[in-house]
Amino acid sequence: MKSEVKLIDNDGKRLDGRKPDELRKIKIEAGVLHRADGSCYLEWGGNKILAAVYGPREAIPRHTQDPLKAIVNARYNMAAFSVEDRKRPGPDRRSREISKVISEALEKIVLTEKFPRATIDVNIEVLDAEAGTRCAGLTAAGVALADAGIPMKDIPVACAAGKIEGQIVLDLGKEEDNLGDADLPVAIAPRNGEILLLQMDGHLTLEEFDRTLDMAINGCHIVSDLQKKAIMEKYQSVLEVE
Amino acid sequence: MTVVPSIKRDYLSKLAKQGKRADGRKFDEFRKIEVETGVVSKAEGSARVKIGNTQVLVGIKMDVGEPYPDSPESGVLTTAAELIPLASPDFEAGPPREDAIELARVVDRGVRESEVVELEKLCLEPGEKVWIIFIDIHILDHDGNLFDAASLATLAALFTAKVPAERFELGEDYPLPLQEPPVSCTSVKFNGVVVLDPSLDEEEIAEVRLTVATDKKGDIRAMQKGLNGSFTKEEIKKIIKASIDNGREIREMLYKSIGK
Numbered sequence: 001m002k003s004e005v006k007l008i009d010n011d012g013k014r015l016d017g018r019k020p021d022e023l024r025k026i027k028i029e030a031g032v033l034h035r036a037d038g039s040c041y042l043e044w045g046g047n048k049i050l051a052a053v054y055g056p057r058e059a060i061p062r063h064t065q066d067p068l069k070a071i072v073n074a075r076y077n078m079a080a081f082s083v084e085d086r087k088r089p090g091p092d093r094r095s096r097e098i099s100k101v102i103s104e105a106l107e108k109i110v111l112t113e114k115f116p117r118a119t120i121d122v123n124i125e126v127l128d129a130e131a132g133t134r135c136a137g138l139t140a141a142g143v144a145l146a147d148a149g150i151p152m153k154d155i156p157v158a159c160a161a162g163k164i165e166g167q168i169v170l171d172l173g174k175e176e177d178n179l180g181d182a183d184l185p186v187a188i189a190p191r192n193g194e195i196l197l198l199q200m201d202g203h204l205t206l207e208e209f210d211r212t213l214d215m216a217i218n219g220c221h222i223v224s225d226l227q228k229k230a231i232m233e234k235y236q237s238v239l240e241v242e
Numbered sequence: 243m244t245v246v247p248s249i250k251r252d253y254l255s256k257l258a259k260q261g262k263r264a265d266g267r268k269f270d271e272f273r274k275i276e277v278e279t280g281v282v283s284k285a286e287g288s289a290r291v292k293i294g295n296t297q298v299l300v301g302i303k304m305d306v307g308e309p310y311p312d313s314p315e316s317g318v319l320t321t322a323a324e325l326i327p328l329a330s331p332d333f334e335a336g337p338p339r340e341d342a343i344e345l346a347r348v349v350d351r352g353v354r355e356s357e358v359v360e361l362e363k364l365c366l367e368p369g370e371k372v373w374i375i376f377i378d379i380h381i382l383d384h385d386g387n388l389f390d391a392a393s394l395a396t397l398a399a400l401f402t403a404k405v406p407a408e409r410f411e412l413g414e415d416y417p418l419p420l421q422e423p424p425v426s427c428t429s430v431k432f433n434g435v436v437v438l439d440p441s442l443d444e445e446e447i448a449e450v451r452l453t454v455a456t457d458k459k460g461d462i463r464a465m466q467k468g469l470n471g472s473f474t475k476e477e478i479k480k481i482i483k484a485s486i487d488n489g490r491e492i493r494e495m496l497y498k499s500i501g502k
Contacts, residue, residue: 033297033328033329033382033383034295034297034383034385035295035329035330035331035383035384035385036328036383046283046284048281048282050328050382051328052327052328052329054327054331057331075327075335077326077335079282079299079301079378079380080301080303080322080376080378081282081284081285081288081301081302081303081376081378082282082284082285082301083284084284085303085305086303086305086376086378089322089324089338089378090336090337091335121327123326123327123328125326125328125380125382127281127282127299127301127380128281128282128283128284128285129284130283130284
């Protein structure tokens with residue numbers, strides 16, 4: 001796709017001044033809500049995301065229960081005012097799909113067999129959106145799950161990489177997402193590198209895919225460190241009070 | 243009434259007899275209020291309000307559309323509230339239910355009837371094109387008194403909103419035409435005690451609720467009684483007095499947060 005806007009300048013700088021392998025600015029705060037069992041507020045570039053975890057608690061209605069393990073029920077929702085043109089409140093096809101792939105990614109990492117017949121509800125609210133909300137949402141959900149004390153094999157984390165004007169770059173911004181050639185959101189379990197979520201749209205050669213995936217996974221590891229820092233910060237201050 | 247609220251009821255009633263509340267407040271005292279504006283960049287105006295542990299986010303979006311046939315020269319205002327499951331273990335996903343609709347309507351009435359927004363100034367072409375204002379209320383953390391939190395957040399969002407004229411190629415952005423806002427204060431009664439700004443526990447055992455909106459002069463601009471209990475005339479007068487006094491302080495705080 002040829003675009004009018006130049007996404008990368010001659011010095012290799014992107015529209016927002018980032019280098020190809022540079023993330024947008026990320027801020028993570030754990031335990032920001034009072035009612036939820038676990039929560040996280042996350043800013044990722046212009047994205048503002050709030051995640052809250054409730055559970056494990058009895059799954060209702062009962063036919064949704066699994067007698068052998070818990071279900072993980074993620075709900076991705078965009079606030080009406082989070083996008084340029086007001087979005088009608090409530091789920092649409094896009095948000096249902098994202099909810100599904102995030103639920104499945106989290107189910108792999110949570111020790112669901114510890115809580116038969118239960119549900120672990122993960123609510124992801126996008127308050128302000130600017131490309132890459134599913135990665136930001138899943139990353140926030142990972143911190144909220146940890147904050148809720150849900151037993152997990154690892155803290156899941158997500159990051160995207162993609163291709164713009166023929167070049168592989170990390171963490172697409174808004175224009176890059178709209179005008180770029182490919183976007184590859186990936187979620188991993190950082191300790192063993194298991195891939196929990198993988199989607200792609202656009203066009204990549206096999207060789208490009210390899211490089212893009214590696215770059216996304218590298219991004220995941222950087223974000224993972226920020227997640228852990230946020231959790232440490234929350235609980236360190238609790239310890240200091242005591 | 244299930245077991246937990248009836249135990250809470252005994253506890254809170256016993257405290258109330260000694261003139262106390264569970265969080266140490268006086269009967270006519272609000273929790274700590276925080277107002278933060280401009281929190282959502284995609285919205286025309288936005289505000290996050292905390293009253294104690296209760297947290298509400300309101301975003302304003304605007305669009306150009308057709309006016310209602312019965313008011314062809316006036317802008318359109320719509321208010322929606324979502325009690326998203328993020329905010330409370332008792333909220334469920336799905337279309338808004340009774341309580342979300344009541345909340346949106348009470349906030350809407352407060353804004354509409356007090357004529358805070360000068361809708362007649364939002365007409366572009368009579369009968370054809372007017373500005374439409376969408377007020378979306380997002381409850382983030384529910385610890386009681388959503389009415390006052392949502393009303394205050396709505397006002398703060400409106401007062402910091404910019405009409406996005408540039409985006410619609412209608413000239414430069416400009417602030418919404420607004421007048422003096424009324425401030426609403428909610429009280430509930432249980433076991434003969436009336437308390438202002440109820441926490442969730444107090445709300446759960448409340449027999450009756452009254453929301454009073456007052457203006458800068460101390461006049462009453464809107465009221466809503468809720469639940470199936472009743473007040474005496476004296477109680478209502480006391481509630482109005484407390485609402486005027488607290489309304490004054492809250493208005494000061496609102497002005498400060500919007501830089502007025």
